[in-house]
Amino acid sequence: LDPADVVQFAFNDGRTLTNRITQMQVGADFNIETASIRAGDPVYVPAESSSVSTSSVPSTGVLTPAYAKMFVLDMPLLYDYHDLNRVSSRYYVAVGSDTTAFTSADLFQSLDGISFANFDSINADCTWGTIISGALPSPRALHSTDFDNTFTVKLSVDNGDLSSVSDDDIATGLINRALIYNKISGDVEVIQFKNVTANADGTYTFDTLVRGRRGTDYAVGGHTAGEVFILVTDATVSPQITDLSSIGTTRYFKAVSRGGSIGVAPPTGELMESRDLKPYAPNYVRRTDNATDLTVLWNRRTRVGGQWNMGGDGIEPVPLNEDTEQYTCYLLLNSPTALEDLNPTDPATYVVSRQVTSEQAVFTAAELATGTYTLA
Numbered sequence: 001l002d003p004a005d006v007v008q009f010a011f012n013d014g015r016t017l018t019n020r021i022t023q024m025q026v027g028a029d030f031n032i033e034t035a036s037i038r039a040g041d042p043v044y045v046p047a048e049s050s051s052v053s054t055s056s057v058p059s060t061g062v063l064t065p066a067y068a069k070m071f072v073l074d075m076p077l078l079y080d081y082h083d084l085n086r087v088s089s090r091y092y093v094a095v096g097s098d099t100t101a102f103t104s105a106d107l108f109q110s111l112d113g114i115s116f117a118n119f120d121s122i123n124a125d126c127t128w129g130t131i132i133s134g135a136l137p138s139p140r141a142l143h144s145t146d147f148d149n150t151f152t153v154k155l156s157v158d159n160g161d162l163s164s165v166s167d168d169d170i171a172t173g174l175i176n177r178a179l180i181y182n183k184i185s186g187d188v189e190v191i192q193f194k195n196v197t198a199n200a201d202g203t204y205t206f207d208t209l210v211r212g213r214r215g216t217d218y219a220v221g222g223h224t225a226g227e228v229f230i231l232v233t234d235a236t237v238s239p240q241i242t243d244l245s246s247i248g249t250t251r252y253f254k255a256v257s258r259g260g261s262i263g264v265a266p267p268t269g270e271l272m273e274s275r276d277l278k279p280y281a282p283n284y285v286r287r288t289d290n291a292t293d294l295t296v297l298w299n300r301r302t303r304v305g306g307q308w309n310m311g312g313d314g315i316e317p318v319p320l321n322e323d324t325e326q327y328t329c330y331l332l333l334n335s336p337t338a339l340e341d342l343n344p345t346d347p348a349t350y351v352v353s354r355q356v357t358s359e360q361a362v363f364t365a366a367e368l369a370t371g372t373y374t375l376a
Contacts (some may be wrong), residue, residue, distance in 0.1 A: 001021060001024070001034070002021070002024070003021050003022060003023060003024055004020065004021065004022075005020070005021050006018060006019070006020050006021075006039055007019055007020075007021060007036065017038070018038075018039040019036035019037060019038060019039050020036055020037055020039040021034055021035070021036045022035050022036055022037055023035040027261065028065055028259060028260050028261035028264060029065065029259075065257050065258065065259040065260035065261075066097050066099050066101045066102040066103070066257045066258075066260075067097050067098050067099060067102075067257070068095050068096075068097060068102070068105045068125075068255040068256065068257040068260065068265065069095065069096040069097070069098075069255065070093065070095060070107075070253050070254060070255040070268040071093060071094040071095070071096060071126075071128075071181065071228070071230060071268075072091065072092075072093055072251075072253050072268055072270040073091060073092040073093065073094065073179065073181065073188055073230075073237070074091050074186055074188075074270060074271075074272055074273055074274070074275050075091070075092060075179075075188040075190070075216065075275050075276070076190075076214050076215040076216055076275055076276055076278070076280075076303065077090060077214065077215075077276050077303065077304070078092065078177075078190070078214060078232065078237070078239070080304045080305055082239050082276070083276075083303070083304045083321075084241065084276075086277060086322075086323075087244075088241050088242065088243055088244065089241070089242050089243070089244060089246065089247065089272070089274040089276055089277055090239055090240070090241060090242075090276040091239075091240050091242060091272070091274075091276065092237050092238060092239055092240065093107060093120075093122070093237075093238050093240055093253070094122075094126045094128070094230055094236055094237045094238065095107075095122050095125050095126065095236075095255045095257075096125055096126055096128040096156060096157060096230070097125040097156075097157050097257070098156045098157060099157075100157075102125045102157075102257060103123070103257075103258050104121060104122065104123045104257070104258050105121065105122055105125075105255045105256060105257045105258070105260075106118055106120075106121045106255075106256050107119055107120045107121060107122060107253065107254070107255055107256075108253065108254040108255075108256065108262060108265075109251060109252070109253055110251070110252040110253075110254075110267070111249075111251065111252075112252070113252040113267055113269070116252070116254055116262060119240070120238065120240065122236070122238055122255075123235070124159075124233075124235045124236050125157055125159075125236065126157070126159075126230050126231060126233070126236035126237065127155065127157060127158055127159045127161055127162065127230075127231040127233075127236075128155070128156055128157060128228060128229060128230045128231065129153040129154050129155035129156050129157075129204075129228075129229050130153065130154050130156070130226060130227075130228060130229070131151050131152070131153055131180070131225075131226065131227050131228075131229055132152055132153065132154050132203065132226075133150070133151045133152040133205075134225050135223045135224050135225050135227075136149060136151050136180060136189075136223040136227070137149050137223075138220050138221045139209070139211045139212075139220060142211065142212050142217050142220065142283075143212070143217075143283075144210075145194075145208060145209070145210055146208075146209040146210065146211050147207075147208060149207075149209060150205055150206060150207040150209075151180075151205070151206055151229075152199070152203050152204065152205045152206075153203060153204050153205075153206070153229045154202070154203050155202075155203075155204065155229075159231075161231060161233065162196045162204060162231065163176075163196065164194060164195045164196055165194060166194075167194065169194075170192050170194050170210060173192070173213065175192070176192050176193050176194065176196075177190060177191070177192055177213065177231075177232040178190075178191055178192075178193060178206075178229060178230060178231050178232055179191075179228075179229070179230040179232060179237075180219075180223065180227055180228075180229060181227060181228040181229075181230060182219070182222065182223065182224060182227050183227070183228060184224065185222060186270065186271065186273070187216075187218070187219040187222055188216060188219060189211065189212060189216045189219040189220055189223070190212070190213040190214045190216045190232075191209050191210060191211055191212075191213060192209065192210040192213060193206040193207070193208065193209050193210075194207070194208035194209075195207050195208050215280040215281075215301070215303060217281065218281060242272060242274075244274070246272045246274075247272055247273065247274045248271075248272070248273075249271075249272055250269050250270065250271050250272070251269070251270055251272055252267045252268065252269050252270075253267065253268045253269075253270065254266070254267050254268070276303075277303075278303075279301075279302075279303060279322060280301035280302065280303055280306075281301070282298040282299060282300055282301060282327070282359070283298065283299055283301060284298060284299040285297070285298045286298070289375050291375060292364075292365045292375075293362055293363065293364050293365055293368075294362070294363045294368060294373075294375065295360055295361070295362050295363075296329065296360065296361050296362075296363070297359060297360045298359050298360075299318075299359065300318055300320075300325070300359050301318065302318050302319050302320065302321050303321055304319070304321045305319050305321060306318055306319070324357075325357055325358070326355060326356070326357055327355065327356050327357075327359075327361070328344070328353055328354070328355050329353065329354050329355075329356060329361040330342060330344070330350045330351075330352075330353045331350060331351040331352045331353075331363050331367055331368075331371055331373075332350050332351065332371075333349065333350060333351060333371065334371050334372045334373060338350075351367060351370055351371035352367050352370070352371075
């Protein structure tokens, strides 16, 4: 059938309607949708057609488009060389499927959720699944191996790339990396796992973990039930670039697998915070006093180039890699809930705040007395 052909609709009550086809549209799964108008018997009569031998007509198998789930990961850099010198921002995307029929997907982006433009394609879906063992607890200590906690994952797709490794492999910082992705908050924790165990029910349990890698220690305490597990490989977690004007805006994304329709693919909205540009949180916070004033000190970390090269005398200054260095320090109220109650825009929730440009802040005896603190 083609547009302008005449078709008849025979009803059970004996009526016969004659219509003329005006439009035909082939869908993503090769179903054909037609539109027609009343033809007015017997104005349009279909032309006679002779049968054609099908022996010379090739047959073609129709592939059903594979499911493609879009993951947009606004997170710190996975590699130092992904840094863009603060002229643009980096984020990552991955595509998850639920079938081995997946071959590739085109990636689309929109500013308004209506008009989408293609910006990349991806040729492999990631090994991914859902954590079914509840919220992953915080480790006993950051920057050390977490022997206490384990988690269990029900995989949606297993590409056969899960394996246990040695301590030496983990020490490289690049082997057996995975993302624990909170779909609600958008937070991502980069972890490493030494051991993975296949369970009888088809799930996998991971243990001997290294938590909060690549500056994602901010996410270790915010996990919830039902988060997404994504295994990191260079083929499946793809770095992307966005301009700085996107910071604070919501962008919309779609992954359309081969043979699929962009109109059917569900959009994924992501508030772009450009976490790749946010400085790492300081660590090794400590205090000292002179019996009058209190001095708080900490160590600065860097987003790029902070690895220890184990050379020289062991005193290696950490590169800044930012335009300026500045910290805002707060002396909190003397209350058990002071940290939860802190609102930097509300001076009533803290005693005093201070901006400093080096890794220390001094609070005077008068300020301590205002907060009902005493040195001991």
